[in-house]
Amino acid sequence: MVFYIFLVLIVFCMIMSLRTLFIPHRLQGKKLSFENFMYLAFIYVTLMLGFGLIYILLEFNGYSVFMDGTIGFDENFLSQLETGFYFSAVTLFSVGYGDIAPIGIGRMISVLEALIGYTIPAAFVFRAVFDMENKL
Secondary structure (H helix, E strand, O other): OHHHHHHHHHHHHHHHHHHHHHOOOOOOOOOOOHHHHHHHHHHHHHHHHHHHHHHHHHHHOOOOOEEEOOOOOOOOHHHHHHHHHHHHHHHHOOOOOOOEEEOOHHHHHHHHHHHHHHHHHHHHHHHHHHHHHHHO
């Protein structure tokens, strides 16, 4: 039961973070500004941490999500947390897998995360251009 509550809470936070891309007048008036950069960075951090926590939550409940090929998968909590966040960052930013690979349900979740990682910049640019055109 606690597993599902945490899973729903994490997904809710990620959806609320993504939702801000579609709320009008959230972005500053300039095309390029420090505020807009930080806004985009916080969306990425929220998603990276959220997906990392989902991977760890699934691992703790017996689902195989990723396979660490370099040092072997450790049962230490901090090691699992580090691996989950690293796996999430590599997937979100589409850097590629060399030392860690998704397996099982992790493949579908990583595909979803990579898709979101690709579409965030497009949505951000669209929102900035759309807001600029509406102000003119």
